[in-house]
Each structure stands twice: as C-alpha cells, then as structure tokens.
Amino acid sequence: MSYNTKNYSENGDRLIIGGTLEILDGAIINGMPKAANQTASVASEVADLVTDFNSLLEKLKAANLMEQD
Numbered sequence: 001m002s003y004n005t006k007n008y009s010e011n012g013d014r015l016i017i018g019g020t021l022e023i024l025d026g027a028i029i030n031g032m033p034k035a036a037n038q039t040a041s042v043a044s045e046v047a048d049l050v051t052d053f054n055s056l057l058e059k060l061k062a063a064n065l066m067e068q069d
Contacts, residue, residue: 006018033063033064033065035060035065036059038052
C-alpha cells in the first residue's frame with residue numbers, strides 16, 4: 001500500500017500545496033505584498049466615486065494583488 005501526499009517540500013526551498021492551506025485567526029504571513037492605502041471615499045457624485053474606485057484598482061495591480069489589464 002502506498003500513499004501520495006498532496007503537500008510536500010521539494011529540495012527544501014519549495015513547498016507544494018495540493019490540498020487545503022488553512023490559515024488560522026491570529027496567524028502572521030510575512031513576505032506578502034501590500035497594496036498602498038486607499039483613503040475612504042467622500043465622493044458625492046458618481047464620477048468621483050468611479051475615480052476613487054479606479055484608484056483602488058490601480059493600487060491592487062501595482063502590488064501584484066490583481067492581474068494587469
């Protein structure tokens with residue numbers, strides 16, 4: 001009888017997750033990119049809200065948290 005694990009280390013410098021990665025409350029993840037702060041919108045017109053939203057999208061893309069267009 002054999003068993004193939006879904007999660008394993010490859011050469012000690014690469015961790016392969018083929019199963020579920022569960023991150024518990026209070027856990028700290030180092031090395032992940034962070035997007036620049038987006039201040040709360042005070043827009044009173046739809047056009048201004050669109051501008052604020054597009055600014056948020058650009059910050060997410062710049063931090064590589066969202067694919068580029």
